Amino acid sequence: MKRDMRLRGLSSEHHHALLLARSLLDRRGEWTPRDGAALLERMRVELEPHFRVEEELLLPALGAAGAMDLVQRTLEDHAFLRASAEEAARGSPQAAYALGERLHAHVRFEESEVFPACEALLAPEVLDEVGRRASSAH
Ligand SMILES: [Fe+2]
Ligand SMILES: [Fe+2]
Numbered sequence: 818m819k820r821d822m823r824l825r826g827l828s829s830e831h832h833h834a835l836l837l838a839r840s841l842l843d844r845r846g847e848w849t850p851r852d853g854a855a856l857l858e859r860m861r862v863e864l865e866p867h868f869r870v871e872e873e874l875l876l877p878a879l880g881a882a883g884a885m886d887l888v889q890r891t892l893e894d895h896a897f898l899r900a901s902a903e904e905a906a907r908g909s910p911q912a913a914y915a916l917g918e919r920l921h922a923h924v925r926f927e928e929s930e931v932f933p934a935c936e937a938l939l940a941p942e943v944l945d946e947v948g949r950r951a952s953s954a955h
Contacts, residue, residue: 852913874943883937
């Protein structure tokens, strides 16, 4: 299915997130302090701004449209991803692996359920704002 133009910035960021997830899963326990620092930097520069567009624009609008289950699961995933990144940065290879798994599942969930619901339920003004925010983040 073709993604709404205004969600394509976020979708292309999902592609990068999948590559990050894959690289975390491929490490198989190899994890250094330097890897932890690099991961935190990617969280700050790539994932946090992306989460914020979702949390500030998409999720309130989805909640208002009645899709509370999607909102809830998205927020739980984001909380898990933030917490496991902090734990991985403190040196835990298990947390890095768990982050890779959850990030992969989270992107699949958003692409298959959250974004189609946004396309179906959100007002054009909300999608316009998402398009503006997502493209100005690059
Ligand atoms: Fe998300
Ligand atoms: Fe996302």
